[in-house]
Amino acid sequence: MNTLKQEMKEFWGKGWGKRGQADKSVQSRERFLQELGAIRMLLEMEEGEQVREMQKIGLKGKAVLEIGCGAGSSSILFALDGAQVTASDLTDEAVAITKAKFDLLGLAGNAVQADAENLPFPDNSFDVVFSSGVLHHTPNTQKTIDEIRRVLKPGGNAVVMLYAKWSFQYLVSLLLMRGIIFGGIFRHGRNWLGHATELAWNTKEDRLNPMTKVYSGRQMRQLFKEFEIIGLRKHSFHWPDLFPGVYHIWKRRRVHLGDADVMSLSSFERVIGRFAGFALVIHARKLFK
Numbered sequence: 001m002n003t004l005k006q007e008m009k010e011f012w013g014k015g016w017g018k019r020g021q022a023d024k025s026v027q028s029r030e031r032f033l034q035e036l037g038a039i040r041m042l043l044e045m046e047e048g049e050q051v052r053e054m055q056k057i058g059l060k061g062k063a064v065l066e067i068g069c070g071a072g073s074s075s076i077l078f079a080l081d082g083a084q085v086t087a088s089d090l091t092d093e094a095v096a097i098t099k100a101k102f103d104l105l106g107l108a109g110n111a112v113q114a115d116a117e118n119l120p121f122p123d124n125s126f127d128v129v130f131s132s133g134v135l136h137h138t139p140n141t142q143k144t145i146d147e148i149r150r151v152l153k154p155g156g157n158a159v160v161m162l163y164a165k166w167s168f169q170y171l172v173s174l175l176l177m178r179g180i181i182f183g184g185i186f187r188h189g190r191n192w193l194g195h196a197t198e199l200a201w202n203t204k205e206d207r208l209n210p211m212t213k214v215y216s217g218r219q220m221r222q223l224f225k226e227f228e229i230i231g232l233r234k235h236s237f238h239w240p241d242l243f244p245g246v247y248h249i250w251k252r253r254r255v256h257l258g259d260a261d262v263m264s265l266s267s268f269e270r271v272i273g274r275f276a277g278f279a280l281v282i283h284a285r286k287l288f289k
C-alpha cells in the first residue's frame with residue numbers, strides 16, 4: 001500500500017475507532033431502530049441518494065455493494081429494504097462497526113475491508129453499487145469507477161455521490177473563505193482542500209484529512225463515460241455553512257436523533273440545493289455489451 005493510501009487508512013481508521021467507542025446506537029436494538037427511523041426521515045427531507053435513487057431502483061432481493069460504508073447506516077437501511085448487502089470500507093474500524101450493527105438487528109449483511117481502487121470481488125457480481133461521499137477522497141477516482149463497472153452485472157445500477165465544484169459550499173465557504181481569505185491554499189498547497197474539509201474528523205494533534213476533490217457535472221459524466229447515464233443532480237445546501245449561527249431565518253423541522261435534536265433543511269435550502277448543493281449524485285447503468 002502506498003504512503004498516501006496508508007495515511008488515508010490511518011486518518012479514517014482513527015476517526016472511526018473513536019466514533020465506534022462513542023456510538024450509543026448499538027446499545028440496544030430498540031434504540032438503534034429508532035435512530036434508523038430518524039436517519040431515514042432526515043434523508044427523505046434532504047433528498048439523499050440513499051432514499052431517492054436507491055428507492056427508485058428497488059432493492060428487494062438485489063445484491064448491493066456499498067463502497068465506503070463508514071458507520072454502516074446506509075447499508076443497514078438497504079438490508080432492511082430487502083437487499084443482500086455487502087458493505088465495504090478501507091478501514092477495519094468502519095467494517096467492525098457495520099458488522100456489529102448487522103448482528104444487532106440479526107441481518108444477513110456482510111462487511112469487508114476493501115480498497116475501492118482494487119475491489120476484491122469477481123466481475124459481474126452485484127446488481128447495484130452505491131457510494132456516497134467517498135470516492136473524492138481517494139487518489140485514483142477513475143480507477144474506482146472502472147472497478148464499479150467491472151463488479152456490476154450488465155444492466156446493473158451505480159449510484160455515486162461526489163462533492164460538487166459548482167456549489168456554494170465549495171466556491172464560497174471553502175475556496176473563497178478557507179482557501180483564499182484564511183490562507184489555506186498558501187499554507188497547505190496541493191492538499192489544502194483535504195485539510196479544509198471533514199473538519200469534524202481532524203484532531204488537535206496533527207491528523208488532517210489527506211485528500212478531498214470536487215467535480216463538475218461534466219467531469220462526473222466523463223468518469224462514467226462507459227455507462228448509460230440515467231440521472232445527474234445536486235442536493236445539500238446548508239445556509240449555516242455560509243453564515244454560521246444563522247439558523248432560524250427559515251422554518252425547519254427538528255428530528256430527534258440519538259441524544260440530540262438535528263435540524264432538517266428548510267424548503268428554501270432544499271430548492272437552492274438543487275442548483276448549487278454540495279452533493280453531486282449520478283445514477284448510471286452498466287451497458288449490456
Ligand SMILES: C[S@@+](CC[C@H](N)C(=O)[O-])C[C@H]1O[C@@H](n2cnc3c(N)ncnc32)[C@H](O)[C@@H]1O
Pocket residue numbers: 008012013067068069070071088089090091094114115116117131132133134137138
Ligand atoms: C466521509 S466518510 C463517508 C462514510 C459514509 N459513506 C457516509 O456517508 O456516512 C468516507 C469513508 O470513505 C472511506 N474511504 C476512503 N477512501 C476509501 C477507499 N479508497 N476505499 C474504500 N473506502 C474508502 C473512509 O474509510 C470513510 O469511511
